[in-house]
Amino acid sequence: MKRILILLACSAIGTCLYAQKKPVATSGNPIFHGWYADPEGAVFENRFWVYPTYSAKYEEQVFMDAFSSKDLVKWEKHEHIIDTANFKWAKKAVWAPSIIKKDNKYYLLFGANDIQSDQETGGIGIGVSDKPEGPFKDYLGKPLVDKFYNGAQPIDQFVFKDKDGQYYLIYGGWGHCNIGRLKADFTGFIPFEDGKIFHEITPKGYVEGPYMFMRNGKYYFMWSEGGWTGPDYCVAYAIADSPMGPFKRIDKILQQDPKVATGAGHHSVIKHPQTNDYYIVYHRRPLGETNGNNRVTCIDRMEFDTQGLIKPVKITFEGVKANPIR
Template sequence: MILKTLFNPTSKTLLFSFLLLSVYLQSNAQEKKTAGNPVFQGWYADPEGTIFGKKYWIYPTFSAPYSKQVFFDAFSSPDLVNWTKHNRILDTASVKWAKRAMWAPSIIEKDKKYYLFFGANDIQSDKESGGIGVAVASKPEGPYEDYLGKPLVDKFHNGAQPIDQFVFKDKGEYYLIYGGWRHCNIAHLKKDFTGFIPFKDGNIFKEITPDNYVEGPFMFEKEGKYYFMWSEGGWTGPNYSVAYAIADSPFGPFKRIGKILQQNPEIATGAGHHSVIHDPKSKDWYIVYHRRPLGEKDGNSRVTCIDKMYFDEQGFISPVIITNEGVEKSSIK
């Protein structure tokens, strides 16, 4: 009966059409040259991009009401185009002191372990419980477990809310750069990430806040210069953006140069809270950021995107052109 149905004239046409569609879809998938923006589906923000081994990784905030931000997902790709989701690499079941608002993960590899720094609870004063924590795993995709059993930073120092953490390695030393509420601190991490090493003046938290800083710090070194980047504007508004400064030291002083990432009202709004990916063996630089699709009014309607980042002959960052196409395939060299 089945064979008779398949080979009647009408079924032949349907079967042939199905086969053509299948071949087309397979061919189209194989020929996919760019990821498109967003690079993966779902509401995700504050993405930190990095490289582990031969894969690109993105660790974002799950963009939802604070009470639902109780876990992190991660995404990996061999080529920037095809992404694999790793579900719930860390959640509040593993971090007893974290209750909500798990934000802006930052990750670093050390001694074959992966340390995930994150914010939780959105504390508004020193009387509340929460701040910046650390989780650890033996693989980039986890599962991660609470490393300290308590926050690493649980108070306001120099006016900086303990959120939006970034871990920066420089000349074998590790630093925590963080801060909301328009203040940014840098602190020298102990080798085991259990606390901090005081600076020569006895202080632990050194403020490095540049003009217009709001949140979302990120730093990288290029040709002996330190590029410090941050987000400006309100995260729920269309004018959320990224600016930067350059200094000879990770401690600054950082004098604001200008914006390099912002909305294009024909493509998306609220482009901000970014990170940078660079394979040292490649000339390509990528900026990973979130933005709000056109027509979306909900503050949590944020998606993760990647576009190319370029430098001019003087080493200044050129304004980023945000696109719908995204970046082309590129494997780790």
């Protein structure tokens, strides 16, 4: 009798609760609480992972947290996966992690100390762990890259595995980007045929934040442009037939929306392992924030046109729908 009365009441107002669909859950943006930037996305052990920089004053950037999710919507925090207490040479400015799994070990690369010359201690380090959530211990006892090559500050590292199994380190700030062939044990580099350890692959407009992925046999190279503290921070890309390039800038695909947020940049890409869905993970500055370190990590869909070009990304407050790994 009660159910009949409810249905009659619904019919009277023209909207029946029994006929309404449940709202689809979305991640929302930012996807987790706190000031975090430079996120690297990954998929390990049937979970999505995001490894960001803790966005604070350089002297306070002495650790990193990670976040994992089963569905891209609900995120679990893993605190202090890496800490300078375990790296005697690293003191501050721990930036822009890049992580890769190899031989059942997880290698997390990061920049530290914001060195300004070859005479300072710091650069790109490596932590190693048996688990994606760490804790990560110092793998080399020293930086992997601690000098300026081709004018590139040793920061903003990314590890790329090519189709032939070769691992590359792609990195660089100060408007220069280098690529080098990593040894199989990640202890150093294999020189190129000309004897050089690094080749410069800097495209027009490059500032920092390199990222590379493969799609349909092509190499998509992406990077950040503009100033990281300003509203003009953004992401552009190029496509080539080799990880060595040459990379000719195609277009800008991620940038601010004055109605949503400013300074959208320093990104990475997550491809769902079971579908053809691509997501761009990036940081941006909420409207009204003027502190350069007040950055949050967000996620939105990234799509391609029929020619394989990346469509401009629409940054949103909603984020993305749940898309679990089955």
